[in-house]
Amino acid sequence: MWGVALSVVIALVVVKITLWFYRWANPECSSGKLPPGSMGFPMIGETIEFFKPHSFYEIPPFIKKGMSRYGSLFRTSILGSKTIVSTDPEVNFEIFKQENRCFVMSYPEIILRIFGKDNLFFKQGMEFHKYIRHIALQLLGPECLKRRFIHEINLTTHEHLKTDSSRGVLDVKDTAARLILGHMIQMVISDIKSDIKSKIILNLRKISLEALRSPFDLSIWKGLYNCLMARRNVTKMLKDMFKKRREEASSDGLRYGDFMETMVDEVEKEGDKVNEERAVELILDILIGSSDTTSTIIGITVKFIAENPKVLRELKREHETILTNKDDKECGITWKEYKSMMNFTHMVINESLRLATLAPTIFRKAVSNVEIKGYTIPAGWIVVVAPSVLHYDPQIYENPCEFNPWRWEGKELLSGSKTFMAFGGGARLCAGAEFARLQIAIFIHHLVTNYDFSLIDNHDIIRAPVLRFSKPIRITISGTH
Numbered sequence: 001m002w003g004v005a006l007s008v009v010i011a012l013v014v015v016k017i018t019l020w021f022y023r024w025a026n027p028e029c030s031s032g033k034l035p036p037g038s039m040g041f042p043m044i045g046e047t048i049e050f051f052k053p054h055s056f057y058e059i060p061p062f063i064k065k066g067m068s069r070y071g072s073l074f075r076t077s078i079l080g081s082k083t084i085v086s087t088d089p090e091v092n093f094e095i096f097k098q099e100n101r102c103f104v105m106s107y108p109e110i111i112l113r114i115f116g117k118d119n120l121f122f123k124q125g126m127e128f129h130k131y132i133r134h135i136a137l138q139l140l141g142p143e144c145l146k147r148r149f150i151h152e153i154n155l156t157t158h159e160h161l162k163t164d165s166s167r168g169v170l171d172v173k174d175t176a177a178r179l180i181l182g183h184m185i186q187m188v189i190s191d192i193k194s195d196i197k198s199k200i201i202l203n204l205r206k207i208s209l210e211a212l213r214s215p216f217d218l219s220i221w222k223g224l225y226n227c228l229m230a231r232r233n234v235t236k237m238l239k240d241m242f243k244k245r246r247e248e249a250s251s252d253g254l255r256y257g258d259f260m261e262t263m264v265d266e267v268e269k270e271g272d273k274v275n276e277e278r279a280v281e282l283i284l285d286i287l288i289g290s291s292d293t294t295s296t297i298i299g300i301t302v303k304f305i306a307e308n309p310k311v312l313r314e315l316k317r318e319h320e321t322i323l324t325n326k327d328d329k330e331c332g333i334t335w336k337e338y339k340s341m342m343n344f345t346h347m348v349i350n351e352s353l354r355l356a357t358l359a360p361t362i363f364r365k366a367v368s369n370v371e372i373k374g375y376t377i378p379a380g381w382i383v384v385v386a387p388s389v390l391h392y393d394p395q396i397y398e399n400p401c402e403f404n405p406w407r408w409e410g411k412e413l414l415s416g417s418k419t420f421m422a423f424g425g426g427a428r429l430c431a432g433a434e435f436a437r438l439q440i441a442i443f444i445h446h447l448v449t450n451y452d453f454s455l456i457d458n459h460d461i462i463r464a465p466v467l468r469f470s471k472p473i474r475i476t477i478s479g480t481h
């Protein structure tokens with residue numbers, strides 16, 4: 001009797017588990033047809049494959065496998081979420097077009113923790129996003145870059161290269177990260193004391209994209225803890241300075257003309273869009289966004305230039321032409337020169353951005369059922385757009401693994417397209433794109449006009465899934481004047 005009962009219980013459990021497996025592998029879709037694909041093992045899905053390290057010149061293997069089996073739109077599961085991966089330029093374009101309507105930004109928890117769970121750019125709602133973006137562009141947009149920032153960037157880049165090169169060896173990413181934070185903090189808080197500035201830089205340097213690892217890799221927790229602590233320290237320092245500024249503004253009417261003042265003014269305005277907490281958060285979001293991204297691209301660009309003498313010669317020619325009409329050869333470039341005399345430099349920057357593809361996957365969530373290319377993306381599913389696939393597609397970029405700036409000749413250089421999405425696309429196109437391009441161009445200008453340099457080591461750069469350097473990108477460097 002007991003034996004029969006036990007057999008029945010076991011059979012029921014087996015049926016239940018089988019059904020659960022079946023439902024997991026064959027998710028329901030209330031209307032239409034899901035894209036083909038495999039959901040992988042329950043819960044884990046393809047998370048391990050998503051974070052699996054792969055070489056710099058490779059597209060993520062799990063995407064490659066999905067594409068070869070199922071085509072350019074397929075379903076899977078990553079980090080416990082039902083997911084659709086799109087490698088189709090038309091579908092990607094449609095997803096960006098429907099930003100803040102059918103699709104909203106939705107990054108996995110691990111990524112949110114690095115950039116901050118309270119990051120205002122992750123908050124949903126079209127109106128709020130527009131408002132926050134508008135304020136950020138008052139600092140990062142072309143008007144401010146042209147009027148004030150370009151001078152600061154030239155000055156800091158010149159000074160840092162001069163000091164750091166005096167040792168004869170320079171870690172490119174490290175120098176770039178410190179100089180970017182140096183002038184960015186100055187633009188945000190013009191009256192900052194130098195010891196506080198150094199403390200902020202020290203903490204912000206601990207918040208790195210490299211902390212992003214697989215949840216199965218135990219070192220991720222230490223990295224996340226460091227990011228969290230660094231965020232907390234900087235938030236506290238910014239809060240204190242913000243409070244002081246508000247008090248000064250109301251008692252003495254002191255004006256500084258910097259970004260912190262813009263934020264103080266926003267908080268004082270009628271309405272409740274931004275309070276003191278959010279103002280500090282936005283300042284922090286911009287500081288975090290500014291350094292690690294751009295310094296990584298500068299590191300990679302300098303590596304590519306050092307490895308390609310023909311590219312270096314052409315850059316030197318372009319930048320020495322800019323210098324011919326200048327009395328002060330060390331003052332750097334003007335906005336007009338940046339825009340109209342640096343065509344080849346822009347080609348080099350685009351080629352580095354394409355090969356580096358700093359954001360290999362961009363995450364969204366469908367908020368309603370969306371019909372696309374004969375399939376349905378159900379509400380609640382995550383959609384992963386994969387720019388890396390387009391950037392390494394031989395049909396779009398001949399010999400895609402080759403660093404060849406000349407492939408950009410005659411093409412639109414300063415805006416993205418359906419096949420060039422280094423800065424994302426649509427309403428959420430990178431708010432710091434113009435700043436990053438300007439900073440990279442200025443770094444190249446000072447480097448090629450004032451120094452001889454060559455790479456010290458060979459570097460293995462892996463993707464896991466964001467870029468990770470096996471060693472720092474170091475160059476030997478000496479002044480030419």
Ligand code: HEM
Pocket residue numbers: 105121133136140286287289290291293294297358359362363421422423424425427428429430431432433435436
């Ligand atoms: C070369 C360097 C950079 C690259 C490759 C890059 C890449 C990107 C990408 C791909 C996105 C879109 C993400 C998405 O759609 O989910 C993005 C958004 C963003 N980036 Fe960058 N970024 C860079 C530099 C910067 C800098 C220097 C800043 C700030 C100072 C910045 C601030 C932002 C912000 C605020 C957003 C969110 C925009 C929005 O949601 O409206 N980025 N970036």
